Amino acid sequence: MLPSGIIFKSYAAEEAFLVTRPQKLVFALFIVALFLFPMVGSTYLVGTVSVMMITMIAVLGLQITVGMAGQINLGQSAFVGVGAYVTAAMAVNYELPFWLAIPIGGLTAGLTSILFGLPAARIKGFYLALTTVAAQVMFPLAISRLPQSWFGGSNGMSMPSMELFGYEIWGQTGLYLVNLCFLIVFTTLAFNLQRSRVGRAFIAIRENDVVAPVMGINLVKYKILAFFIGAVFAGISGGLYAYYVTYVTAEQFTLWLSVIYLGMLLIGGMTSPLGAIFGVIIITFLQETTHEIGGYLSGRISFVDESVLFPATNILLGAVIIAVLIFEPHGMVRRWRIAKAAYRIWPNPHG
Amino acid sequence: MIELVQSLSSGVLLGLLYGIVALSFVVIYRASRVVNLAQGEVVMVGAFLAWMAASSFGLPLYLAIPAALAMSACFGVIIERFVFRPLTGQPIFAVVMASIGLIILLRGATMVIWGPATRPFPQVFPLGAIEIGPILLNTALLIGGVITIICAAGLNWFFMRTDAGLRLAAVAEDHTTALSMGISVKKSAIIAWVLGTTLATVSAIIMLSGSVLGVTAAEIGFRALPVALLGGMESVRGAVIAGVLVGMAEALASTYLDPLTNGALSQIFPFILIILVLLIRPQGLFGWKIIERI
Amino acid sequence: MLLELKNVEVVYSGVVQVLRSVNIDVPKGSVVAILGANGAGKSTTLKAISSLLEIEHGEVSDGEILYQGKDIANTDPADIVRQGIVQVLEGRKVLEHLTVEQNLRLGAHFRKDRDVVAEDVERVFNYFPALRALLKRTAGYLSGGEMQMLLVGRALLAKPKILLLDEPTMGLAPLIVEEIVSCLKQIHAQEDMSMIIVEQNANAALSVADYAYVLENGRIVMHGPKEELQKNQDIQEFYLGLSIGQDRKSFREIKHYKRRKRWLG
Numbered sequence A: 001m002l003p004s005g006i007i008f009k010s011y012a013a014e015e016a017f018l019v020t021r022p023q024k025l026v027f028a029l030f031i032v033a034l035f036l037f038p039m040v041g042s043t044y045l046v047g048t049v050s051v052m053m054i055t056m057i058a059v060l061g062l063q064i065t066v067g068m069a070g071q072i073n074l075g076q077s078a079f080v081g082v083g084a085y086v087t088a089a090m091a092v093n094y095e096l097p098f099w100l101a102i103p104i105g106g107l108t109a110g111l112t113s114i115l116f117g118l119p120a121a122r123i124k125g126f127y128l129a130l131t132t133v134a135a136q137v138m139f140p141l142a143i144s145r146l147p148q149s150w151f152g153g154s155n156g157m158s159m160p161s162m163e164l165f166g167y168e169i170w171g172q173t174g175l176y177l178v179n180l181c182f183l184i185v186f187t188t189l190a191f192n193l194q195r196s197r198v199g200r201a202f203i204a205i206r207e208n209d210v211v212a213p214v215m216g217i218n219l220v221k222y223k224i225l226a227f228f229i230g231a232v233f234a235g236i237s238g239g240l241y242a243y244y245v246t247y248v249t250a251e252q253f254t255l256w257l258s259v260i261y262l263g264m265l266l267i268g269g270m271t272s273p274l275g276a277i278f279g280v281i282i283i284t285f286l287q288e289t290t291h292e293i294g295g296y297l298s299g300r301i302s303f304v305d306e307s308v309l310f311p312a313t314n315i316l317l318g319a320v321i322i323a324v325l326i327f328e329p330h331g332m333v334r335r336w337r338i339a340k341a342a343y344r345i346w347p348n349p350h351g
Numbered sequence B: 001m002i003e004l005v006q007s008l009s010s011g012v013l014l015g016l017l018y019g020i021v022a023l024s025f026v027v028i029y030r031a032s033r034v035v036n037l038a039q040g041e042v043v044m045v046g047a048f049l050a051w052m053a054a055s056s057f058g059l060p061l062y063l064a065i066p067a068a069l070a071m072s073a074c075f076g077v078i079i080e081r082f083v084f085r086p087l088t089g090q091p092i093f094a095v096v097m098a099s100i101g102l103i104i105l106l107r108g109a110t111m112v113i114w115g116p117a118t119r120p121f122p123q124v125f126p127l128g129a130i131e132i133g134p135i136l137l138n139t140a141l142l143i144g145g146v147i148t149i150i151c152a153a154g155l156n157w158f159f160m161r162t163d164a165g166l167r168l169a170a171v172a173e174d175h176t177t178a179l180s181m182g183i184s185v186k187k188s189a190i191i192a193w194v195l196g197t198t199l200a201t202v203s204a205i206i207m208l209s210g211s212v213l214g215v216t217a218a219e220i221g222f223r224a225l226p227v228a229l230l231g232g233m234e235s236v237r238g239a240v241i242a243g244v245l246v247g248m249a250e251a252l253a254s255t256y257l258d259p260l261t262n263g264a265l266s267q268i269f270p271f272i273l274i275i276l277v278l279l280i281r282p283q284g285l286f287g288w289k290i291i292e293r294i
Numbered sequence C: 001m002l003l004e005l006k007n008v009e010v011v012y013s014g015v016v017q018v019l020r021s022v023n024i025d026v027p028k029g030s031v032v033a034i035l036g037a038n039g040a041g042k043s044t045t046l047k048a049i050s051s052l053l054e055i056e057h058g059e060v061s062d063g064e065i066l067y068q069g070k071d072i073a074n075t076d077p078a079d080i081v082r083q084g085i086v087q088v089l090e091g092r093k094v095l096e097h098l099t100v101e102q103n104l105r106l107g108a109h110f111r112k113d114r115d116v117v118a119e120d121v122e123r124v125f126n127y128f129p130a131l132r133a134l135l136k137r138t139a140g141y142l143s144g145g146e147m148q149m150l151l152v153g154r155a156l157l158a159k160p161k162i163l164l165l166d167e168p169t170m171g172l173a174p175l176i177v178e179e180i181v182s183c184l185k186q187i188h189a190q191e192d193m194s195m196i197i198v199e200q201n202a203n204a205a206l207s208v209a210d211y212a213y214v215l216e217n218g219r220i221v222m223h224g225p226k227e228e229l230q231k232n233q234d235i236q237e238f239y240l241g242l243s244i245g246q247d248r249k250s251f252r253e254i255k256h257y258k259r260r261k262r263w264l265g
């Protein structure tokens, strides 16, 4: 719903995300604030937001595969892993700068995903999820069995730091700014994809993959493309993650992480890239708060400690996912839209 | 030659273990159309329930096992009632996603209730191996295999020959049709979940008898899911046959291919096999052909 | 009166009102036809009677459905079938992956009187001899006519006091339609049973029914004994699609036609 008095004069205008001048202004201020944030935030907070942004890119990719195109993907973290390892190999073995290593990592992750998307030629619906589980199972095995000189085998790989024009990017602030730039680029891509021809084809496939081909959509091509684009996002996220944690091992990219990514997407709302962003924020917030509360409680109640707290977060998380599916299948994005509409027609009650 | 027979027969026994877990997928899917990705976690919870009955309550095994089965039946009723019943009529996608939520929830709950430490699982079946000529067979898995086959035969009879079983089949086909015939979809779903969770606990006991129990027990879920898909999600017979096939393939790969590939192929091989089969028969070996209408 | 719908209103998803104040009477032993165009609310009426609305997020929001004097609106569909109201859904919903035999058996799944069921199965074979040879076949691969026979047979095995048939002749070849219609007549003659037949094929329905209702946009716009409906030329043209003159109509005639239609409605 839009504020009153808005008249579109062209299709492009109608498709735009930011319509009114205040909207543009607020958005610009928001972006500036994001860039200035490290000046006010504590190191811990800046680090947390950094990780959040890295995760957002992976979940944005998942939104494209799962939310837009309706293909269940249980292997997103494997593609994140591919990105991380390839980025590491590029940076370590070939001493490429990060702005080359990370895109190469993303692309390789995308190409790897094509291998797993290929069965889409015949397999439909849920069964396709199986190949993504296969990806997840194969990933650590492949890493540890490939020659040690490639990916460090089971030892993992240590990362150099990022460098730009001969200057080293260091500290949480530096990494934060790089992550933010990547996030802005990929969020823009995700939003624009949704309203492009490809995005519309994805949505048609999601809604009905029996009818979509009748409308002239090449099912196989678009399904593979959905996997590819989603995995490129994952790979980029992996590359950034590698630089952030400075050390990659195969154990960082588990099926469990893929499951959590899906959970984030679900809670945020699958039908819009905004859902990916909301989901990551909500779940990070949830985890951090239980952490805080736990830290407070563990001093006072004897049996509360780390080993109870972390799983307790998961109980909450799982319950929230199920509750969202039952009570608000469109995720928090819908609540956001309702809130926006309510604000615009305030003080009238929503009709 | 002996090596081949040995590896094949161990493979068959392992495959039968996959088979019984796959059966639990199938039973739930048949009546509720739920592909429960959290089935591995259900097996894990079943294992912890059995452990609790035997170790915490200190019951003797002949009481502990029925107690564990009864508790898992209740567990099934709870999952059905509070997670999947509210989702009836939702697209399959939402249901799959709910099962993902269930994975997270059950892992968390298990860790909070029973703690993350591993513990010895009671020894239900005799340890060691039975010698048949030059071939050694793991006793627990052998007995487990027999149980699997009995369960499968029983379920097959139940689904094909009894009114209650046919009712579940009708529900699996179409909810509205089943309702129009006076079949209660809710009751069927409850029966399916009770069967599914009890079978999962049986498989947990076979898998863990005399070994170590921890959250990693849940991993059997994603090893057995492909087996269920290969057999066909609707087919009881298919689950067992596919289990045996995958078990044998895995054993052969680990005997003959692993030395060449540094031990990686035996774990990946089943997936490759299954994807290849699904490319030719998307509904699995014995599954229902999807009759698509626009 | 065996079944009475009194001012029944049906709403889907809490917002879409599909039936408005529908009144239908089904005396014991009679065959009632409900006629109307696509989307008029015929299937909804039948689903309201057999309580199948819930699964589609619909409900009877007002009015009563009295069966043997008791209100059965929005009750458990399983109970309704056991009380003798059995519906054959539209679209030939056989249980595709089960055999014909299993399909038939499921028709009687709740009955305890095993030996009577066996007799009933024989009776079904008398009505539909073709089914006997198909017993072991998978139901999903039957032809349309065979499926419809199977469905009616399956419904008969539930011992209905009132059989609800939703478009039993839809999409069937004229010869098969005749066969089904004559079977239905025979069943009505031999069984102690009422029927409601929903049809777009007015000819087929009226040849079995003795009373008919015409539904339009969720309202009953017309009802009467079969003979009366068949006599009235206007009704024939407007609702039953049985055009009498073949000549094309002029604009004036159409205006006149609309006025008459409004008057009738």
Ligand SMILES: Nc1ncnc2c1ncn2[C@@H]1O[C@H](COP(=O)(O)OP(=O)(O)O)[C@@H](O)[C@H]1O
Residues within 6 Å of the ligand: C012, C013, C016, C018, C036, C037, C038, C039, C040, C041, C042, C043, C044, C045, C056, C057, C058
């Ligand atoms: N589940 C539903 N939700 C909303 N509207 C529905 C639903 N089912 C049917 N309708 C609407 O109710 C009207 C009557 O449908 P129906 O009873 O199937 O008509 P008929 O059987 O006469 O062709 C149609 O306009 C249809 O769009």
Ligand SMILES: [Mg+2]
Residues within 6 Å of the ligand: C039, C042, C043, C044, C090
């Ligand atoms: Mg209809």
